[in-house]
Amino acid sequence: MEFGFVLPTASRGSKEVDLVIIGGGPAGLSAGIYATRSGLNAIIVDKGNAGGLAEEAPYVENYLGFKGIKGEDLVKEFKEHALDYLEISERNEVKDIVIEDDRYVVKAERGEYRAKGIIFATGTTHKKLNVPGEDELLGKGVSYCVTCDGYFFRGKKVAVIGGGNSGAIAAIYLRDIGVEPVVLEYMPKFMCEKAYEKIIKKREIPYYTNVQVTEIRGNQKVEKVVYKDRSSGEVKELDVDGVFIYVGLIPISDLAKKIGVATDNKGYIKVDLSMRTNVPRVYAAGDVTGYAGQIIIAAGQGAMAALSAYEDIMLQ
Amino acid sequence: MGYIREEDKKYLRSEFEKNLQEEVKLLVFTGDRCQYCGVAVAIAKEVAELHSLIKFEEHKIDGKLAQEYGLDHAPTVVITDGEKYGGRIRYVGLPSGYEFSSLIEDIIDVSRRTAEVSPEVKEKLMTIDKPVKIQIFVTPTCPYCPRAVRTAHRFAILNENITGEMIEAVEFPEWANKWNVMSVPHIVINEDVQFIGAYPDEQYIEYVLQAYKKLR
Ligand SMILES: Cc1cc2nc3c(=O)[nH]c(=O)nc-3n(C[C@H](O)[C@H](O)[C@H](O)COP(=O)(O)OP(=O)(O)OC[C@H]3O[C@@H](n4cnc5c(N)ncnc54)[C@H](O)[C@@H]3O)c2cc1C
Numbered sequence: 001m002e003f004g005f006v007l008p009t010a011s012r013g014s015k016e017v018d019l020v021i022i023g024g025g026p027a028g029l030s031a032g033i034y035a036t037r038s039g040l041n042a043i044i045v046d047k048g049n050a051g052g053l054a055e056e057a058p059y060v061e062n063y064l065g066f067k068g069i070k071g072e073d074l075v076k077e078f079k080e081h082a083l084d085y086l087e088i089s090e091r092n093e094v095k096d097i098v099i100e101d102d103r104y105v106v107k108a109e110r111g112e113y114r115a116k117g118i119i120f121a122t123g124t125t126h127k128k129l130n131v132p133g134e135d136e137l138l139g140k141g142v143s144y145c146v147t148c149d150g151y152f153f154r155g156k157k158v159a160v161i162g163g164g165n166s167g168a169i170a171a172i173y174l175r176d177i178g179v180e181p182v183v184l185e186y187m188p189k190f191m192c193e194k195a196y197e198k199i200i201k202k203r204e205i206p207y208y209t210n211v212q213v214t215e216i217r218g219n220q221k222v223e224k225v226v227y228k229d230r231s232s233g234e235v236k237e238l239d240v241d242g243v244f245i246y247v248g249l250i251p252i253s254d255l256a257k258k259i260g261v262a263t264d265n266k267g268y269i270k271v272d273l274s275m276r277t278n279v280p281r282v283y284a285a286g287d288v289t290g291y292a293g294q295i296i297i298a299a300g301q302g303a304m305a306a307l308s309a310y311e312d313i314m315l316q
Numbered sequence: 317m318g319y320i321r322e323e324d325k326k327y328l329r330s331e332f333e334k335n336l337q338e339e340v341k342l343l344v345f346t347g348d349r350c351q352y353c354g355v356a357v358a359i360a361k362e363v364a365e366l367h368s369l370i371k372f373e374e375h376k377i378d379g380k381l382a383q384e385y386g387l388d389h390a391p392t393v394v395i396t397d398g399e400k401y402g403g404r405i406r407y408v409g410l411p412s413g414y415e416f417s418s419l420i421e422d423i424i425d426v427s428r429r430t431a432e433v434s435p436e437v438k439e440k441l442m443t444i445d446k447p448v449k450i451q452i453f454v455t456p457t458c459p460y461c462p463r464a465v466r467t468a469h470r471f472a473i474l475n476e477n478i479t480g481e482m483i484e485a486v487e488f489p490e491w492a493n494k495w496n497v498m499s500v501p502h503i504v505i506n507e508d509v510q511f512i513g514a515y516p517d518e519q520y521i522e523y524v525l526q527a528y529k530k531l532r
Contacts, residue, residue, distance in 0.1 A: 048459060048460060048463060048514070049414065049417070049459050049462065051459065055459040056459065072413075072457070072459075080323070080327070083327070090417075091421075091462070091463055091466060093516065109432075109434070109516075109517075110432055138499065138512065139498060139499040139502060139512035139513075140496065140498060140499075141498055142499075143498070143499045145458070145460070145499075147457045147458065147459075148455060148457065148458035148459070148460065148461070148499070148500050149455070149458075149498060149499045149500060151455055151457075151485070151486050152485070152492075152497065152498045152499075153498075220496070221496065221498065242498065
């Protein structure tokens with residue numbers, strides 16, 4: 001057994017800053033480093049742990065400079081790097097933002113931050129499948145996080161619904177810890193990177209395509225997944241003990257919308273190439289902008305957003 | 317050898333230096349045939365060495381203090397002032413991975429003899445005048461779990477009728493099975509009211525009140 005230690009960072013109290021970065025995932029952490037280095041007085045506020053969704057990534061093989069690293073370990077590096085520069089306030093959810101004169105007042109659980117600018121690096125939450133049984137069996141075999149709950153299914157068979165990158169990584173991880181996964185993909189072909197496709201084939205993880213899941217069934221706990229085979233139209237059942245759902249993400253942009261930030265029809269925050277939104281001194285970076293959903297892109301966008309904030313706040 | 321990395325120690329030392337106010341006891345209850353007891357003791361000792369206000373003590377799980385606190389699984393880690401907090405802020409199983417951060421935050425809160433909760437939630441919390449035990453099943457690789465653990469522990473710091481007990485589900489599979497734990501955090505209050513997920517204080521307190529009201 002390995003012993004990882006994740007360190008807490010808990011800032012207390014309110015303060016006046018140049019920039020509040022909401023969300024401490026890869027985008028927010030990178031933004032924090034760039035903002036502080038450029039001379040802005042910034043703070044990162046996160047409702048959970050700094051690290052964000054990347055903490056759920058079992059194994060990252062596509063971040064430059066790291067051939068393979070656990071998401072948890074990668075974000076630990078990010079976090080420690082950012083901590084050299086600025087304060088990160090964890091378990092401190094931003095609940096509201098109001099505009100007072102030329103300041104944004106960011107109201108979080110454990111303090112208020114008056115700021116000249118905001119970067120939304122709020123990321124996404126897991127999308128639900130919206131089939132019967134999903135809500136009823138949540139916690140009874142239905143899960144959205146393999147690193148959290150994978151252990152409970154060792155020696156058992158589970159369905160991973162959604163065969164995109166996250167679903168593919170989830171299935172590979174499950175196999176690694178001794179679970180027997182079956183991937184169910186809606187589209188007629190592999191929807192993940194070729195690199196994952198190869199591993200899935202090599203490890204003989206079943207990957208069914210053209211599958212439309214219509215129901216998750218079970219009495220006290222998950223017993224089977226019902227699906228339509230879209231090529232034949234046949235309705236089939238698969239006996240499983242668990243279901244991990246990876247069918248996409250929903251942007252967290254309600255607070256941004258509240259202060260007038262424009263989003264697309266799915267709720268992703270609209271940004272230009274310098275990560276500016278339509279509202280002055282308000283920026284967005286990372287998965288909440290709807291680009292690519294990759295750590296390296298989130299980090300890059302975070303840096304860009306911070307540089308734009310520097311231009312607008314310091315150079316004006 | 318040490319479990320905590322040198323650079324992490326440096327960071328923790330500065331956090332403790334900034335935030336600790338009064339003495340905190342870090343108690344580890346150990347027993348025979350206990351796979352992780354040695355590690356729990358070693359980690360607690362390493363943490364205690366980081367600041368003079370943190371005092372490490374090892375106790376036996378079948379001893380008097382364990383009995384007084386109502387503990388029966390080893391290892392159990394208790395964070396306390398030795399008085400009003402008693403054994404109410406505890407971890408059954410190793411607080412490693414993400415839970416290590418809960419442990420550190422608990423040490424800071426206990427040392428400050430207070431915890432942060434909004435006035436509205438605190439008002440509800442303070443109406444609880446009978447024992448309520450909140451158990452939180454976690455896995456060390458669950459990034460959402462510390463929030464659920466810390467909420468229970470913050471409630472326990474503020475209200476002496478509340479006990480917050482983290483249980484490491486991978487280490488105690490039978491216990492987890494008894495409550496059909498398949499997703500974490502899985503919270504069981506007074507062995508009765510259950511919910512799954514890391515909710516904000518406002519929702520969390522409602523579940524606690526629900527369990528409390530059944531006592532009357
Ligand atoms: C199973 C899985 C595997 C993955 N594998 C890879 C991989 O191998 N390679 C790769 O590049 N990417 C991978 N990803 C994707 C990667 O995790 C994301 O692209 C990345 O985390 C996005 O970073 P972000 O900073 O934009 O958002 P996030 O990481 O989602 O961070 C957003 C943060 O904002 C916080 N937040 C939201 N609302 C508030 C609020 N109101 N107040 C305070 N804080 C708030 C959240 O708590 C969160 O910490 C994987 C994802 C999953 C689920």
